[in-house]
Amino acid sequence: MVLERVKIVRFINLNLRCERMDMVTSSLLVMCGFAVLTSFAALLSRDNFYSALYMSITLLVIAGIYALYNVQPVFILIAFIFVGAVGAVTVALAATYRQIGPQLNLDYAWAIPTAITILVLGFSIYAYVNYDIIYTFNDRIVANFISDYIVLVLFFISLSILLMMSVVKFIRREAT
């Protein structure tokens, strides 16, 4: 039995074109939805610690989307450097300063225009962006990137070391 990829569904007077999704596309949609849900959980949580945990989950799911399409270098950079280093420090900081007050840290005066902006932006993107994701990433691109941008990579590593050294010096100067 051969399953048809495109199916026309009749709804009121419209003929809607429904495309059967493969496993990767379905997983992408589920992961996008999960990332949005955990970001809302980070917003609505009263406790800073749980808010930081939900934020880490959001970033890990975003990294997972890259892993789903086999863009492993970006997955490693987000998961290990961004969530592993900065996210872990944020969670530790949030565990120390759990909450300022018992009330929810959400300003409803800003929530209404934000919700309207989300609706308008979401609808316009969904209505006008109709491109499929074409998988093109492979190992050769990483090799080319490293050979072409070796100076850039070295520059970033030295920049990070210099940044950390100046932070340590700054904190030690303030401590004395």
Next chain:
Amino acid sequence: MIAAVLVASAVILLVGYLMAMSSKDLVRLLISLELMFGAVFLALFPLFSIPELTAIALGIAVLTIFTSGGELMILIASFVVLDKQTRSMSTDNITAGGDEV
């Protein structure tokens, strides 16, 4: 399908903005900034599906991750110093001027 990724990215970015505007302490402000950077990483994803731009997309992703990571580390260090000086993480200690809704 790119639309779904971009919509999710826009929603996470605006949730980050809302969190930053509503935050009463600096830790929550830091969390909102990280959410915004997460939205930027998600918005970069469609670039990887254009064959001519894949190497450039990887370069932009590396640049974004390194600079945002460095920026957040500096911010965390400044929070530690602020806590040493004022014994508080409330945004009231550092806000100056501005307008109210």
